[in-house]
Amino acid sequence: MSDGAEPTDTSMTERAGHRLAGAVKKAAGAVTGNDTLRAEGELQTERADAEKEAQRAEAEARQKREEAEAEARAEELRLERERLAAQDARSEREDRAEAERQAREQRIEAETAQRERVVSQTAQAQERAAQRDEAEAVRERGEAEARVRDEEERAEQARRSARTLEAVEESEEDR
Secondary structure, three states: OOOOOOOOHHHHHHHHHHHHHHHHHHHHHHHHOOHHHHHHHHHHHHHHHHHHHHHHHHHHHHHHHHHHHHHHHHHHHHHHHHHHHHHHHHHHHHHHHHHHHHHHHHHHHHHHHHHHHHHHHHHHHHHHHHHHHHHHHHHHHHHHHHHHHHHHHHHHHHHHHHHHHHHHHHHHHHO
């Protein structure tokens, strides 16, 4: 049976014999109170049932494998037909695609020329805006630097005033 063939009459007979022997041992163990013999009979019966189930599962697997192989062959044929149909349609599509490509190239060239004009105009406008922004930034920086100088002068005056006040307080404390 390990060769994957259909169950033979001999294997079915052997299995029936094992099952019958297991049932006899199980009954004899139950009658005599011999649990070991009863368990051995149950085990032999279960083994015969398991062999039967394994053979059934193997036959089912073999049938499914054969069905899958047949489906695979049918799928291969279907794919070959599709490939041939696609090959026939390819030439027609390629001709259409070439005509569309040429039209697209002409349209792209016209659009590119238009975009280049727009880009040039935008770049010029951005350059003018950048020059204005730069002039504004220079002016703002000058104003900020003037404010910083004013603040630094006031801070220096405040420090001198603080030193003068400290000197006055120290001289009053010395008195």
